[in-house]
Amino acid sequence: MKNKFLVIVLSLTIVAVHSMPKRCTESEDCYDEQLHPDLPSNGDSPVLDNEEDLNSYWLEKSKSFVQDQLARELNSKKAKNAIFFLGDGMGLTTLAAARVYMGGVEKQLSFEKFPYTGLSKTYCVDRMVPDSATTSTSYLCGVKTNTGTIGVNAQMKRSDCEDTKNSTKYVYSIGKWAMDAGKAAGFVTTTTVNHASPSGLYAHTAERSWESEMMVEMSCGKNSGVESIAEQLIHGDVGSRLKVMMGGGKMNFKRDGKTNLIDDYKGMSEKNGFVETRSELMSLDLNSVDRLLGVFSDVHMDYNLDKIDKNLDQPSLEEMTRRAIELMQKEKNGYFLFIEGGRIDTAHHNNEAKLSLDETEQFSKAIQAAREITSEDDTLIIVSADHSHTFSYSGYMDRNQKITDEAGIAADGLPYMALNYVTGPGFKSHYDSNKRQRIDPTSTNGKEIHANWPTAVPQTGAAHGGEDVAVYASGPWAHLFTGVFEQNTIPHMLAYALCIGDGLKSCDK
Structure with missing residues (x-):
């Protein structure tokens, strides 16, 4: 009788325990419906491809991945060309959400197929979470610096009109290293051509907002001797030698109310090409120009979805990328090209998630185009971000x-x-x-x-995120871009592959 009583008690205890909400330990993944009433029940789960129900499906996918890894051979040839794609504000959360935006969690962005990946640490000298100016100096000039400054070291004081003229504090970009070695250099962006990211290629300034003469005068007064970023693009030592420059920002080229820096550029040479619409860019005979300036809007270029909605005559990032590479391919010594999907970031700052994800998809298409029209044998392509955003993708969706x-x-x-x-x-x-x-x-x-x-x-604008960002690489010496590294090592690794600059070079081995 006593034993029978114990059996009944144990049975009731087991039933009671199983009917209680499950408590998770730190080591468990616990997604019990009672703890998460927002979860769909099993009966509401989506019907997926039947293949995914089978062990063999996942086994074959895993085997295929391992075989691809085993078949990979290191490419240690000297790179003739390098293209650096920069998704401004494109953190890992943005990438994951963009896949779903493109059609499902199992989708891949074009660059996620690249064979090598790493993580870049984005902090700057004075702050844990950086802006696009200090990061531009880091990943283009190889030196970490202070927030808001471009093409200068951390001794430069931000917004100091006198200090900005002190050339002993200037640092120089991989674009200059490439041109000094006889290669061509240039850039494409969907922001203004004088914005923080592309400016790291050619400018030196204590203040990223000094894009135009007007902005310089507001801070430093007239006749201050401080050159705007736009002035440095047209007349600077590096800017005046760039082969291709495309983006927005026409208003930044106005000078002293009478002259225009674009007129200066056109007057330098009959072969200095200039376009301001998609139609002009796509119909341009690239053999008729030595250099190309494309300025397609007064401020930033419009978002892709707005271009479609308003039927604007602006090129897509993919179209600008193709034309820029086609022009660069005329260079017998090779080239360095910087291409920015800049409006990923501006949409995030406004919490406009849909726009940001669409811009990420456009960015992916541009990279796919670049890989299609270049050779992995001699062209190193890397893809990264300058910083992340405080953007989350969560919930237990079907x-x-x-x-x-x-x-x-x-x-x-x-x-x-x-x-x-x-x-x-x-x-x-x-x-x-x-x-x-x-x-x-x-x-x-x-x-x-x-x-x-x-x-x-x-907040008036969303803050950046401080976590590491991904780096993807394909082509000669792509295997260097693995592990976790400081962001400022990126141009040095590019220079190593291209055999340019004053640092280590692959051809010195």
Whole structure:
């Protein structure tokens, strides 16, 4: 009788334990539906390709990956050319979300197929989380410096009008190293051609906002002797030698109210080509020009989705990339080309997630085009970001949902989105300050091109993220770009592969 009683007690205990919500240990992945009521039940799970239900599917995928790794051979040839693609603000979260935006978590961005990957540490001399000016100096000039300064070392004081003229504090880019070695150099961007990222190639300044003469005068007064970034692009030692320059920012070339720096550029040579529309760029006979300046908008170039919506005569990043490479391929000694998807970052600053992910897809297409029209045998292509953003992708969504969908229901009874930001202007449109509660985010998100995504902390512009960013590499000496390394080593590794500059060179072995 006693034993029978113990059996009944044990049976009831087991039933009770199994009916209680599961408590997770630190080592467990616990996604119990009782702990996460927003999760779909098994009956609501999406119907996926039946192949994924089979062990053999995953085994074959894994075997194929291992075989590809084993078949890989190191390419230790001297690189004739190098192309550096920079996705501004393109952190790992952006990449993962962009895959879903493109059609599913299993999708790949073009550069994710590159054979070698690493991680770059993005901090700068004075701050843990950097801006695009200091990072540009890092990944183009090989020296870490202070926030807001470009092409100078950390001895330079930001916004100091006198200090900015002190050339002993200047540092020089891989673009100059390439041209000094007899190669060509140039850049393409979707921001202004005088913005922080491309300016690292040719400018030296204590203040990134000094893009135009007007901005210099506002800070330093008239006749200060301080050259704007636009002035340095047209008349500077490096800028005046660049073979291709494309992006936006026409308004920055106005000077003293009467003259225009673009007119200066055109007057330098009959073979200095200039275009300002997609039609002109695509129809241009590249054999008729030695250099090319393309300025396609007054400020930043428009977002891809806006270009489509408004039917604007602006080239895509892919089209600019193709034309730039075609012009560079005329150079018998090779070239260095910097190409920036700059509007990934500007969309993130506005919490416009949909725009940012679409710009990332356009960036991927440009890289695919570059790999198609160049040879992996002699052209090193690397892809990276200058910094990340405080952008999150979370929730337990079904595989068949869009990344712009809601992820579930939160504890306040309202939906929450899969995409969110920590900081930025999206706070205002998603929080009712009078009622002190969230506003249903599904009322706007995903429906408008420029919709703001929810934000936890109100700011006029979203802050950058401080985590490492990925680096992808393909071509000669691509295997150097592995492991975790300081961002400023990137141009030195590029220079090693190209056999240029004053540092280590592959041809010195």
